[in-house]
Amino acid sequence: MLKPALEDLLREHAPQVLGALVRRYGDFAACEDAVQEALLAAAQQWPGDGVPAQPRNWLIRVASRRRIEMLRSEDARRRREDAVGHEPPAAPVSAVDDSLTLLLLCCHPALTTASQVALTLRAVGGLTTAEIARALLVPEATVGQRISRAKQRIREAGATFTLPPAGELAVRLVAVREVLYLIFNEGYTASSGARLHRVELTAEAVRLTRQLHARLPADGENAGLLALMLLTDARRPARARADGALVPLAEQDRAVWDHAAIAEGVALITATLARAPIGPYQLQAAIAAVHDEAASAAETDWPQILRLYEMLAALAPGPMVTLNRIVALAEVRGPAAALAELAQLEPQHRVLAVRAHLLEKAGDLAAAHAAYLAAARLTLSVPEQRYLTSRAAALAP
Structure with missing residues (x-):
């Protein structure tokens, strides 16, 4: 088991090392494999030998050697050896620029959202396949397949390790932000499992978003x-x-x-x-x-929140925006007005949970009891399920 400080150091340098290799050699998939081997070598050697004075450059050298070995095994061995048969200089590599380029590459439009998330956590976040699988509560083999397919699609799309032109950058950044927000939300309120939070995901999302903000x-x-x-x-x-x-916001x-x-x-x-x-x-x-x-x-200040949600609904409408606006509406105009609008929404578990809350505020405790139980049956989150069943129990006749 690595010490947390060493694990954090490797995770910090992983995207910088990958950026250096891809910038120099191309072929994202092969470079990512080489970086993973360098990280493994560091995890095995550094605890005994000590951390090098320039850990990033050490990782770049080891990963580059592995990449050169891979090139030598390919058909065009001699021609490629002439081009890359020397080690990269020990000059520092720009962490922020490479992380941004990696983010854009991992969120390439040719990839599905699930693949974008997995590849971002692996290549930019520095998480292992096993760590990603645990964080997302999916089998490790599934994560491995997503990452492998993502790298293959990037190769097939002919993507290069360069920032897109200014006209395309804004569109690509939309996907980057969506992926980072998905990672954050899955960590902040896990969609399934026994834990309410997955701190490793929220922390990684915040770290990467800080880099994105620092770069732009x-x-x-x-x-x-x-x-x-x-x-x-x-x-x-x-x-x-x-x-x-779970403790709801009003009771925290x-x-x-x-x-x-x-x-x-x-x-x-x-x-x-x-x-x-x-x-x-x-x-x-x-x-x-x-x-x-x-x-x-x-x-x-619920009136201000309601105004902001109305602006958000006009700018970027969506099911969660609609639901949250209804919650704010209930605080401003009362549960009856909110329940009338809520009746128009599909009864998935979050809608049913809000319905139960509004019915309870309106004094219809029997209907609230039934709605809490219905919402609890539909959620895969254990803490949320326990909260909803406890609310139902408190209203039981």
Whole structure:
């Protein structure tokens, strides 16, 4: 078992080393294999020999040697040896630039979203296939197949390790942000399993989004996404009890929220809204800021939240936006108005959970009891299921 400090060091350098190799040799798939072998060599040697003075350059040299060995085994051996038969210089490699290019490559439009997530966590996040499988609660073989297919599709698409032209960059960044947000959400509220949080995913999403924002600080949506993650993750310490049970926002102990993260997120979104064209992530961050700045649930500025959700619904409509706007509507205009709109939505588990909450607020406890049980039957998240069944039990006749 690697020590956490060494594991973090290898994870930090993995995308930088991969970027250096792909930039020099091309062929993302082969370079990624070479980097994995270099990381394995470091994990075996460094605990006994000590960490080199320049760990990144050590990894680049070892990975490059492996890549050269692979080239020598191919048909055009002599021609390729002439081109790459020397080690790369020990000059530092730009971490931020290579990470951005890797993000864009891993989120290539030729890939499915599931493949984009897996490849991003592997190539840019530095997670092993086993770690990704545990984090996403899917078999390791499935993750391995997704990564293998993704690398093959990138090769077939003829993608190169370069930043796309300015006209294409904005479109590609949309996919990057979507993938990072998917990773964050799966870590913050796991869609299945016994744990409410998967901190390794939220931490990785925040780290990569920080890099994205640092590389393109003028992009308002990059800043908005980072602010949203900070403001949301700040509540994590209060979202579960000691036994793992879910604690809803209104009942959380706000004293244990991460107030440093809240201050950073509020400052970031405040500055961004003042200078950049408004986008969906900025609006979501603004909503999160209103929640986080309220001293108590009772002091939450729900009229402002409702206005922000109405803006978000006009800009980027979607099922979760609609549902969250209905929750805000209930706080402003009462549960009856919200229930009338909720009746138009498909009764999946989150809709049923909101319906149960609104019925309880309206005083229809028997209907609320039934809705809580129905929602609990449809969720795959154990903490969420336990919360919903406990609410139903509290209303049982």
